[in-house]
Amino acid sequence: MGLQKSEIMLVAAALAIGLLSFVIPDWLAFTTTLAIASALVVLGVVMLMRAGLVSFGQGLYYCIGGYAVGMGGRFLGVTDALLLIGMGVVVTVALAMVLGLLLTRYREIFFAMLTLAFSMILYGILVKSHNLGSTDGFGVGDWTLLWFDPEGGKGSRTVLWLATGVGLAVALFLNRYFGSSMGLACEAIRENEVRVEYMGMSRRQILYINYVIAAAIGSVGGSLTSLAAGHVDPTMAYWTISGEFVFIALLGGTGHVAASFIAAMIFIMVRTYAVELFPNSWQMILGIVLLMIILFLPKGIWSLFTRKRRVAS
Amino acid sequence: MLTVWAILIDGLIYASWLFLVAAGLTVIYGVMRILNMAHGSLYALGAYAAASAIGWYYNGGGDQLWIALTLIAVCAIAIGALAGLIMERGVLRLMYGRDEVLMLIVTFAMLLVLEDVMKIIWGTTPYFAYQPYAAMGRFNIGVLTVSGYQLMVVGVSVAVGLALWFWLERTKIGKILRSIIHDREVSEAMGVNVRRMFTITFMIGAALGAIAGGVTAPIISVVPGVGVEVIVVAFAVVVTGGLGSITGAAIGALIVGLARAISIHTMPELELFIVYAVMAAVLIFRPHGLFGQAVARKI
């Protein structure tokens, strides 16, 4: 199977970001990095959404990814970014494999609230951890990328390249995954899970694997965020952050992997300009924009593109 | 022994507050299947309205406790019902039939908007309406003292619970609502005006949220963000009890309230987890909450 067209476009988009990174100002490079990082977590939420589950606790894995980077550098002396991200994924997968056993029994609001509960329990533990700086968190040490030392790890260009590369890999993987029998089975479960069982597939197993992969991707997003921001703190596991990811996921829609990236970028840009232009009422602006999108684009921003296509054909 | 009594009293007081906060959420979810995140904002609206009414009354030289309490009730109910009407007619109505989760995000967006609206109306300075709380004094029970106002909150909570039960079980509207809960399409076919019922339900649920805030206002200092803090706790109580069940909300509130009191008196450092730990534990053994019913899965 050769490259699909949309995969070529994803690669092209990644290359474009890589090239643009030389001309855009630093703040935009940083914002783009954060957008890509949160888009990864959002993709995890989208994966669950395609199976009909909404997680209000994806911050759990986002936070683990972040803390793995921080603690790996601080306590284990690991400085390689990819290794740090890998450590986060290992811890995450181990935890997700345990929690997944329980969580895949739940649906709807109960799934949402249970994921939220686990995420808040991690928040509580971190707040109680005086050695990890409690709510203040701690700074992430300098890091390197393979053989490359980006001036103490804080060069925002390097993080952007790293994020773009990792983001592209995840996007390509998920693009295939959504079209694979696993990915399609998830959608079938959302539509009617009893029939999926009749077809001889185990819905628990499918949901379980789906959940673990979503968690791993969320952890990568958290790691990238902390590499870029240079700081981790327990807020990453707080429920409002998880809510933000659900928010972005709905903004983008579940139609295509690229949607999450675009939605994350739009969300962050709207928020940062709202904060700047209306420091006292940015939440209201954000809320109204969101309501408008839900009202006029019920399938997310992605429906803009599909709708045009339908009109054209 | 003293500690046991203290735990029971504190647990009951906290549970009754939890029930007040959760009642409106339960009513709205039970009938409309909307988990209303903006419930916290309605709570805050009620708190601000009550606090400014009390401030206005006492600063104008008033000193009658019962007038202050009536003001709290009237202002909270009025502002809650009004906000509920606007939210339901202005926003939610356009969204009916959408996914349950999407509705969650819609109410989250309303929460964001309401937070700033309140900031525009009331500013950010904390409002302090302690006069009724101070005026009701305290009762000594051994070494323990309990504030009279908080005992009143227990009474209000019980009254609200009974009223809700009566409304749902013994009135005509209650019967219609139960038919909607049971099967919306059939009740619509039988001539029930579901949309009107939804408006009424949402206004009542919103007013309940505002009452909870109004009653709490004299105890706390009302600041921006008070509402956001109560949402998750209220959600946890409602889910623990079983969504949409008034009895469930009451039992859920009692369990969470007692567990929290036990933790504070014996292991204060666990308090941060306790609500979530109780919810997780209940859900592990009762996947739909204590009084929730498993929905038959469609084939």
Added chain:
Amino acid sequence: MGHPTPQAGLRRTLLSTATSVALVSAGVIGFGQAAHAEDTFKVGLVTFLSGGASGPFGVPAAQAAETVIRAINAGELPAPYDTAGVNGLQLESVVIDEAGGPTKQVEEYRNLVQRQNVNAVIGYISSGDCLAVGPVAEEMKTFTIAFDCGTPRLFDEVDNPTYLFRTGLDAVADNVGAAHYLNDAKSDAKRLAGIQQNYAWGQDSWLDFTLSMEQLMPDVEIVDNQTPQIFQGSYGTEISALQTSRPDIIHSSMWGGDMEAFVAQANVRGLLDQATAILTTGESGLHRFKDQAPNGTILGGRGPFGGFMPENELSEWFSKAYEEEHGTPPSYPASKMAQALLGLKYAADNSGAEGVPTSEQLAEALKGASFESVSGTVDMGLAGGHQALQPMLYGEYHYSDETGPELRNVRSYKGACVSPPDGQNAQEWIKAGFPGADCN
């Protein structure tokens, strides 16, 4: 939603790429090239404008900034700040909400420096935000003043600062000072309890305070410490638990609305008849408690700020101007913001620069300096000249309808008495019995 044909996928992705490119270039063209005018100095102000910390801290600080910046630009301040502007340049400010957590604040900080091209940043109430932004300030080589945050770890994380300053004290001084005050004013205390918000601030405060008490008043028994959640608002259960442990002193580092609510509830429940409360941030409630706090409650203001400001021309001017404009006397966060702005003006006026001073020139001028402020003369004597060394004050709250709120029995402890010498870990310094402390 069906699955699109490859053809359609291509078109869609094209569209999306085009959109992203458009978005990005709009950002670059519209905002990347905004150069600032030559005759203004642009300062970014970051403080809470929403959430629970906005009312008691963020908004008073923003209001103080408004008052002081206007006066600086008009040249209306008393000497030595009676020249208009900073280094002759008009001050222009951009206000940003501090809400949203450290990651978002790092993002907003970068935006301030690179998109808004501010010349300096003043801000940060939350310790987490300070810790996250500090290293970024150094990385981006931008003159930054942390005006309020209290974490003692700030200059551990940024261990060799060039651009980062703090014009206030850290939380160690609050709690060492509180222990000294109790030792001097409440030497008969026997049983001590605490109530702290359950996050880093509360945990650190309680640790520093109890360690200091072990040194200064070793006979006092610690009977309980409650840790309610931040913004909980209602403390009924905690108050019962405190009552059952019968303390005679209650230490609390709670702040803002939480602190006021706790005092009101504990007062009604009779807890404050049994025990005296010592509130390390109590000053922000000085003009709000009325008869809700019993007379004799001990308040601190995190240094010589708010009601603890000494009488000098600057503080008199500031109290009057602030009250005229905002209707209430300035509380400690307002004074701290004023102090940070005066620090900025001092640094700019003394930078020796032609036109807009660079961050290096500003940092050079402020490092180790002594400048006049609303809190008296500020000596930038800690963290290698990057943090202020100031006295710590505590006093008793007294209120009557005739006199209004008053602070009585105010005691002041020298900076060198309540802060560890440069480079020493605070907790080790306390445990060792405050070596080198100068308390006379």
